[in-house]
Amino acid sequence: MMGSTVARRYALALFQIAKEHQILDQLEEELRVVQEAVRNNEDLQAVLKSPKLTKEKKKEILATAFANVNPYVLNTLKLLIDRHRENMIADVAYDFLELTNEEKGIADAKVYSVRPLTNEEKEAFSSSYAAKVGKKSLRIKNIVDTDLLGGIKIRIGNRILDGSLKGKLDRLQRQLLG
Template sequence: MSNLAVANRYAYALFQLAQEKNDLKKVNEELQAVKSVVESTPEFVSLISHPKVTNQQKQQFIQENLGEVLSEMTLNTILLLVERKRIDSLVPMINKFKELAYEAQDVAEAQVYSPKPLSEKEQEHIAKIFAKKAKKSRLEVTNIVESELIGGIKIRIGDRIYDGTVRAQLDQIKRQLVAGTR
């Protein structure tokens, strides 16, 4: 079975359990914290995936380092992945869980590209306006600063892009001038 299929199964099982206990948001936040640890600490990944380290040692390490900050449900899922030698499915499982949780909560993720960092108020304003366009109740905004943008913002929600940058407007004017419609 492919790594992605395994990750999807674990994510769906954890999603159903978290939904039953009304802990979707909490479990998602915990999993995002685990993902951040995994992505920022290569030593952690090499230890929990090393073939000479026993499953018991891996589980003990995880319990000692993550046991106090994770709920029992989240911790047990990670320990189960270790036990079944599926720890390589951890990050894909976390990504799938986030997708399922956001869909259930009617939330979408938005990346907002801007030439300078946006204030919290600006991010909230963008989230409010574009949540309606995305037909979601709420948007989780991530601001990505791209200094090569001249001005304006570009917003990506799922596979849709709203481009209000100066560069896009100049390109549109150029196309109209070349086509002779302006």
């Protein structure tokens, strides 16, 4: 998901504060947790969207839910609520993580395979494919997909590198029919 221009501004401000105070890694981890919580917790989404709750009550709920996060992160979340931008929390986190990845030369990659990859295999993919996309390394998330039949499929940003048996069979079928 790509955040809006407004979400990007909030993320950039938080990113600059994190760099200034040398807490980029800490805020990155905390914002990953915030992003997951907001995206995957339907109850939290309902609370944030509820017109019946006051801004103060929403801020109190967020302060309780994210009691262990850095004050900069919590203040950003509260600011988003004050400005009626609760729906942008996940986008701000996403944009912050993108800025962090750019700063570190890292790209997020999803590797689809028939079986779970070992750490050595993940490192090998990271070192061999990172240079192809102009990055220092890849942060790999392995997704087991039994429909592949064999091989792997890698998604890095908007690029998809399909070396799966299913992908090869699909390409062969299109070639034969076309």
